[in-house]
Amino acid sequence: MDVSATQLAQLFRKHVYRIARNARPVFDSTETIAPPENRQLLRQELAASELLGTTPDGKQILLCTMAQAPCAMREIGRLRELSFRSVGEGTGLPRDIDRFDRDYLQLLLWDPEELEIAGAYRLGDAAALLRSGAGVPCTVIRCSASAPAWSPTCAAGWSWVAVSSSHATRAATAWIICGWE
DSSP states (O other): OOOOHHHHHHHHHHHHHHTTTTTOSSSOOOOOOOOOOOHHHHHHHTSEEEEEEOOOTTTTEEEEETTTHHHHHHHHHHHHHHHHHHTOSOOOSOOOOOOTTTTSSEEEEEEETTEEEEEEEEEEEEHHHHHHHHHOOOOOEEEEETTTTOOEEEEEEEEEEEEHHHHHHHHHHHHHHHHHH
């Protein structure tokens, strides 16, 4: 945009007034990412989640739903948005949570010492999701390569790993331990 400082100030003023009237803004903008959730509340919710295993470095592999752990789901949405924005993607909203999250399971890697979620993967029973009308917005895979065609299927959604590089290998380890290679 090649404009003078005066023209830019006029455009900015117009932008602010349009926002105040709920009109379409002049400039495209992205909302600020939501602040982190309360760590103690996260710990309480995730303590009640299903523990599937632990990694060699003590991270917990947990399974929960949005209804069981709403604070954790908000944090997953915040971290999902943060991670996807770091590679030029994302929704542009404070959290990346959509209508499918309430029907899917959240497989997550929890760091109980740092009190943070290191990564997560959305998954569900594809047949049950289709029967309920929830839909399957992602890849549908058989839970085992050797399973017959009529066996249960799994709807695998988006995964992400925390932007912190210290968690990347730990999250990858958790997916391999759980069989999600």
